[in-house]
Amino acid sequence: MVTTSPSLISEGAALRVHGVSKRFVSPDRSEFTALDNVSLSVKPGQLVSLVGPSGCGKSTLLRMIAGLETPDSGDLLVGTEKITAPCASRGLVFQDPNLFPWLTVRKNVQAGPTARGVRNETKQEVEEFIRLVGLENFADAFPHHLSGGMAQRVALARALINHPQILLLDEPLGALDAFTRMRMQDEVLRLWRARGTTMIFVTHDIDEAIYMSDSIVIMSPRPGRIEEIIPVELERPRDRSSAEFLALRGRILKMLHFAGDEH
Amino acid sequence: MAESSSSVASASPESVAVAPALHRGWLAKIGFPLAVAVAYGIHLSISKEEPPVETRNYSILLAILGGLGLFAGILQFFLTGFRRWMQEMWPILAVAVLLFSVAEIVTTGVRLLPLPYFPSPPKILQSAIDDRVLIWESTYHSLFLLARGYMLGVLMGLITGVSIGWFRTARYWGMPVMKIVGPIPATAWIPLALILSPSATLSAICLIAIAVWFPVTMLTASGIANTRSSYLDVAKTLGAKPSYLIFRVAIPAAMPNIFLGLFMGLGAAFLTLVVAETVGVKSGLGWYLGWAREWAEYGKVFAALGIMAIFFSTIMTGLFALRDRVLVWQKGTIKW
Numbered sequence: 072m073v074t075t076s077p078s079l080i081s082e083g084a085a086l087r088v089h090g091v092s093k094r095f096v097s098p099d100r101s102e103f104t105a106l107d108n109v110s111l112s113v114k115p116g117q118l119v120s121l122v123g124p125s126g127c128g129k130s131t132l133l134r135m136i137a138g139l140e141t142p143d144s145g146d147l148l149v150g151t152e153k154i155t156a157p158c159a160s161r162g163l164v165f166q167d168p169n170l171f172p173w174l175t176v177r178k179n180v181q182a183g184p185t186a187r188g189v190r191n192e193t194k195q196e197v198e199e200f201i202r203l204v205g206l207e208n209f210a211d212a213f214p215h216h217l218s219g220g221m222a223q224r225v226a227l228a229r230a231l232i233n234h235p236q237i238l239l240l241d242e243p244l245g246a247l248d249a250f251t252r253m254r255m256q257d258e259v260l261r262l263w264r265a266r267g268t269t270m271i272f273v274t275h276d277i278d279e280a281i282y283m284s285d286s287i288v289i290m291s292p293r294p295g296r297i298e299e300i301i302p303v304e305l306e307r308p309r310d311r312s313s314a315e316f317l318a319l320r321g322r323i324l325k326m327l328h329f330a331g332d333e334h
Numbered sequence: 335m336a337e338s339s340s341s342v343a344s345a346s347p348e349s350v351a352v353a354p355a356l357h358r359g360w361l362a363k364i365g366f367p368l369a370v371a372v373a374y375g376i377h378l379s380i381s382k383e384e385p386p387v388e389t390r391n392y393s394i395l396l397a398i399l400g401g402l403g404l405f406a407g408i409l410q411f412f413l414t415g416f417r418r419w420m421q422e423m424w425p426i427l428a429v430a431v432l433l434f435s436v437a438e439i440v441t442t443g444v445r446l447l448p449l450p451y452f453p454s455p456p457k458i459l460q461s462a463i464d465d466r467v468l469i470w471e472s473t474y475h476s477l478f479l480l481a482r483g484y485m486l487g488v489l490m491g492l493i494t495g496v497s498i499g500w501f502r503t504a505r506y507w508g509m510p511v512m513k514i515v516g517p518i519p520a521t522a523w524i525p526l527a528l529i530l531s532p533s534a535t536l537s538a539i540c541l542i543a544i545a546v547w548f549p550v551t552m553l554t555a556s557g558i559a560n561t562r563s564s565y566l567d568v569a570k571t572l573g574a575k576p577s578y579l580i581f582r583v584a585i586p587a588a589m590p591n592i593f594l595g596l597f598m599g600l601g602a603a604f605l606t607l608v609v610a611e612t613v614g615v616k617s618g619l620g621w622y623l624g625w626a627r628e629w630a631e632y633g634k635v636f637a638a639l640g641i642m643a644i645f646f647s648t649i650m651t652g653l654f655a656l657r658d659r660v661l662v663w664q665k666g667t668i669k670w
Binding site: 157173213233 | 562567571574578583586587589665
């Protein structure tokens with residue numbers, strides 16, 4: 072794969088998911104298998120997308136990497152360390168920004184340092200991060216004054232200020248309009264390049280996955296499995312209308328049975 | 335008038351959401367002094383026959399109100415914010431003054447209501463002035479008692495509420511107790527409280543605290559238990575420890591609910607306060623009310639009711655102001 076990736080200067084960490092399975096019991100007592108023997112390896116500083124129809128377990132996998140769920144079997148490792156509980160070194164950004172509505176933008180960004188007891192040491196940094204996501208004029212605003220894109224930028228800043236080794240993004244741009252979305256894609260890429268964080272990115276949008284990722288993990292539902300891992304070796308910044316881009320897009324759509332398949 | 339509305343719109347972005355003042359006509363500008371003048375005329379013509387000692391202070395009060403009304407009418411030409419407040423409040427105040435006139439007509443004027451029980455407004459005012467020291471002391475005692483009972487109840491309610499809302503064991507054991515013991519009206523504990531407690535004041539504090547404790551506990555617990563799990567997930571991935579999750583996520587998230595409990599608790603506290611003062615404690619407005627009734631001094635009864643109305647509504651207003659400060663982040667989403 073791309074050897075001159077920012078991983079060389081990165082704070083990102085390697086992630087290994089090894090034979091992970093997870094079953095859930097639904098309210099009507101029927102069991103279903105969210106993840107079935109899933110294995111995945113991500114190099115430090117890589118940006119990997121998880122793509123697949125709903126119910127394929129991509130969010131469950133992400134929550135497991137965050138430490139919010141525990142696998143029934145299998146291991147998840149960051150570097151050589153097993154994931155057992157949530158940790159500030161693994162940030163998570165949801166589709167809904169989930170800003171704390173009772174805190175101003177500044178205090179939301181500050182939430183991580185406050186929780187870790189390093190608030191005073193990071194005052195300067197908080198301001199830098201607010202500037203990084205372009206919200207210096209809204210530092211004292213409450214979340215209900217922000218647009219969806221602005222709120223998601225705050226959520227990114229709030230996750231990034233902890234300097235996570237791995238940043239998990241669960242459809243973070245899913246609720247945004249097409250233009251804001253493309254702008255935010257570039258913003259995430261800029262942050263990723265600047266910091267070399269390992270990123271795992273769940274998305275429904277195949278264009279977004281191709282545009283952003285080093286490799287795309289195609290998942291299939293019932294039971295949740297990894298169908299295929301496709302490396303994306305296009306030059307960055309990527310041209311969404313280039314022939315290679317479109318060819319890759321067609322290949323993935325076919326894999327997901329959306330493109331030109333006769334029924 | 336056009337320029338007054340535009341200046342309001344540019345004053346602050348928040349005032350845009352406020353409904354425009356309903357009353358902008360000339361009546362809104364002089365309505366209140368006019369109402370006072372009418373009330374004054376009615377008062378003079380009705381109370382001619384009454385002993386002047388009983389009516390003079392009411393005349394003075396109306397004269398002062400009229401003077402203030404005229405002064406305000408002049409002041410509004412210089413202060414825009416005051417003008418807006420005036421336009422909002424004048425009709426209400428004018429009608430309030432006229433209602434007192436109606437009361438005066440019904441009592442002293444046509445003597446429609448049986449007499450010692452329904453004194454006229456001037457007599458009520460005179461009773462309040464005659465008894466001002468005792469009324470002041472009673473108000474002070476009530477306030478002090480209420481404050482101690484309410485604080486204690488809120489404190490207990492927050493502790494039990496957060497525990498039941500957050501810890502599953504506390505919920506399992508605490509909820510049945512709450513469901514069975516909680517709905518008993520606090521006043522029903524009075525017999526027990528009088529036996530158990532060494533002093534009437536202490537038992538009254540405990541009764542008020544119990545009255546407050548139940549709604550605060552229930553609403554705090556439900557607020558904490560219903561904290562959006564994604565807030566907690568986010569906080570955990572940010573490195574939060576359990577204390578952060580409780581005090582900086584669950585409690586702030588539950589704050590709107592907690593305030594509902596505080597309001598319900600305050601209402602229950604007022605009720606319990608008055609009952610406790612009527613049956614046990616020998617001071618306070620509740621006691622004063624009963625004492626005045628026993629002496630058949632109905633002017634004082636109504637005076638006490640009036641003072642209570644002011645006393646309780648002021649405290650309520652204070653709690654509303656506190657809520658608006660604490661829940662400023664909700665601005666625009668709450669309507670109660």
